[in-house]
Amino acid sequence: MSVLDANGLTVIRSGTSILREAGLSLADGEIVGLIGPNGAGKTTLLRCLVNLINPDRGGVRVNGRPVATLSRPEIAREVAYLAQNAGVHWPMSVERIVGLGRLPYSSTFRGLGRRDWTVIERVLEETDIVHLRDRQAPTLSGGERIRMLLASALAVEAPILLADEPISGLDPGHQLQIMQLLRDLARRGRSVVVVLHDLTLALRYCDRIVLMADGRVVADDQAAGVLTEERLARVYGIEAQIHGDGGNRIVVPIGPAQPPARPFETPTGKRSA
Amino acid sequence: MSGPPLLADLPLLAGLAVLVAVLAGASLMIGEVAVPMSGLFADGNSTAAIIMQEIRLPRVLLALAIGGTLGLAGAALQGLLRNPLAEPGIIGASSSAALGAVIVLYFGLFNLFPLALPLAAIAGAVIAIALLFALAGRDPSVLTLILAGIALSSLAGALISLAINLSPDALSASEIVFWLLGSLKDRSMDQFFLSLPFMAAGALLLLTTGRALDALTLGEDMASTLGFDLKRVRVQLIAGTALAVGPGVAVAGVVGFVGLVVPHLLRPFVGHEPRRLLLASTFGGAALLLAADIGVRLIPTNVEMKLGVLTALVGAPFFLFLIFKVRRSMA
Numbered sequence: 142m143s144v145l146d147a148n149g150l151t152v153i154r155s156g157t158s159i160l161r162e163a164g165l166s167l168a169d170g171e172i173v174g175l176i177g178p179n180g181a182g183k184t185t186l187l188r189c190l191v192n193l194i195n196p197d198r199g200g201v202r203v204n205g206r207p208v209a210t211l212s213r214p215e216i217a218r219e220v221a222y223l224a225q226n227a228g229v230h231w232p233m234s235v236e237r238i239v240g241l242g243r244l245p246y247s248s249t250f251r252g253l254g255r256r257d258w259t260v261i262e263r264v265l266e267e268t269d270i271v272h273l274r275d276r277q278a279p280t281l282s283g284g285e286r287i288r289m290l291l292a293s294a295l296a297v298e299a300p301i302l303l304a305d306e307p308i309s310g311l312d313p314g315h316q317l318q319i320m321q322l323l324r325d326l327a328r329r330g331r332s333v334v335v336v337l338h339d340l341t342l343a344l345r346y347c348d349r350i351v352l353m354a355d356g357r358v359v360a361d362d363q364a365a366g367v368l369t370e371e372r373l374a375r376v377y378g379i380e381a382q383i384h385g386d387g388g389n390r391i392v393v394p395i396g397p398a399q400p401p402a403r404p405f406e407t408p409t410g411k412r413s414a
Numbered sequence: 415m416s417g418p419p420l421l422a423d424l425p426l427l428a429g430l431a432v433l434v435a436v437l438a439g440a441s442l443m444i445g446e447v448a449v450p451m452s453g454l455f456a457d458g459n460s461t462a463a464i465i466m467q468e469i470r471l472p473r474v475l476l477a478l479a480i481g482g483t484l485g486l487a488g489a490a491l492q493g494l495l496r497n498p499l500a501e502p503g504i505i506g507a508s509s510s511a512a513l514g515a516v517i518v519l520y521f522g523l524f525n526l527f528p529l530a531l532p533l534a535a536i537a538g539a540v541i542a543i544a545l546l547f548a549l550a551g552r553d554p555s556v557l558t559l560i561l562a563g564i565a566l567s568s569l570a571g572a573l574i575s576l577a578i579n580l581s582p583d584a585l586s587a588s589e590i591v592f593w594l595l596g597s598l599k600d601r602s603m604d605q606f607f608l609s610l611p612f613m614a615a616g617a618l619l620l621l622t623t624g625r626a627l628d629a630l631t632l633g634e635d636m637a638s639t640l641g642f643d644l645k646r647v648r649v650q651l652i653a654g655t656a657l658a659v660g661p662g663v664a665v666a667g668v669v670g671f672v673g674l675v676v677p678h679l680l681r682p683f684v685g686h687e688p689r690r691l692l693l694a695s696t697f698g699g700a701a702l703l704l705a706a707d708i709g710v711r712l713i714p715t716n717v718e719m720k721l722g723v724l725t726a727l728v729g730a731p732f733f734l735f736l737i738f739k740v741r742r743s744m745a
Contacts, residue, residue, distance in 0.1 A: 188635070191638075191639050193635055193638055193639065212643070213638060213641050213642055213643045214641040216639070216641070217639060217640055217641030218641070220639070221639070222635070222636070222639035224632075224633065224635045224636055224639075227632050227633050227635070227636050228632070228633055229631060229632065230496040230630070230631050230632075230633070231496075231631050231681075231686040231687070231688065232686045233631060233685060233686045233687055234685060237685060237687060238631070238632070241628055241629060241631065241632060241636075241640065242640070244625055244628065244629050244640045244641060244642075245640060245641040247625060248625075249622050249624065249625060252421075252422070277686075290632070293632070293636075297640070
């Protein structure tokens, strides 16, 4: 059953269409990789899904209910969101920042309880930042900071997790660890949408890949079905080779596509890139 | 580590409460004549009773209330704007509240309707904070905030100057000027009771924004997705700050920098957490203003120094120091 459903999302800002009829559905226990070139509309789509942006057309349903009719606390308990480049404005300790993920369950007169600390301990371990727990958040390196923010998002324990580029800036070891963690979450029944630029990891870890270009979803299928050398040339403008099979496929970019990529053809036949 | 947030800070809050109590006691004992503390509870028209109950007690209570609300408002604004330089005075809320009050004084509305004074000050503060937010609210950079604050303060200052300029006689002009400098001298219990309900309502609004301020540590998007309706939070904070700060300005004039200094000093003691900072800054603000009000009476000057002058003399250099510090950390 689908826990998240978005249809015909169109977002126009200052006369520019950022999203054009984009849609996405997410099933229970599924991990979906959202990929596409810079400026394709991935972040805007994600922001629509969690109602940070009101689309000009189209709508989003969470568990069958229109997201626009849900209150902020209701959305918070259903959908956790990890923003791209989220900053930390005060030098709070890492464990306290992670604890912010428990805010949807707190109240003005109640702080973190025993259950909250159990969750915090677990996500600190899952993201491999136990040793950093007492550090001041702004002193972390880029990769450590992303893991901390992911830990906060995990601490929400929402059935749906939307993560915007959670592995950019991580070393290969931590990239694998975080992708494995996201896939394990999905295996345990949560639904994950993860924005990625690493196509090999997208192939390896995601059940499905949604490829965006120019504000549209241009492919949405089983991971291996979406990533073809022809599509990579068309959407990313690169010549790439895909080696191996099954879970061991790797994508190797060789160089700019030859001949240079034609502007992306939209389904209506209009040129838009 | 766990349990109610208050519990973690109990030692700090208790310490601050003791400090406030000691300073309040000292403030009651200081004056041109020695009066026994028993005057506070004495009945009738004895000199001791009058001095204690009608001169010194309102001074102490107003220092508590105004200092507390200034400290709280500073901590809350800093949390909302994610900027350690935000403060009711610096962002122009205090001078705009003063403008509201000056208009009431100027047109003599005060005589018709005593509540006009605090209400006009609250209105002035609401307008200033709403404007500031429109100008600089979504951008936590230091520069925009300070520039917007300067613009608002200058505008309010210009209009106040106009009122002084056009005032019919020298006496009412100097009255406005001296009132603006900020003082708790010769205030009455009536003034305290008139402003208390507004301040209490404002403080309540501010204190209950703590969770949202914690969430805002991660920025506006993350705060929204953690379950906070930021539009509501902003309205609550703007209204809360105006209600908390406006009546204080109406009674005591402009007393600046308390909301800047206190949260900064206390932040390390509460793990830099915005929510925990709120109550601590309330206590801290009360202590600081009591201390400053003792200071103006102990510093041997010919005329008693104005409270707002002392807090500015100490606060402005502190502000400069903070700018240096913040600039370095943001560079």
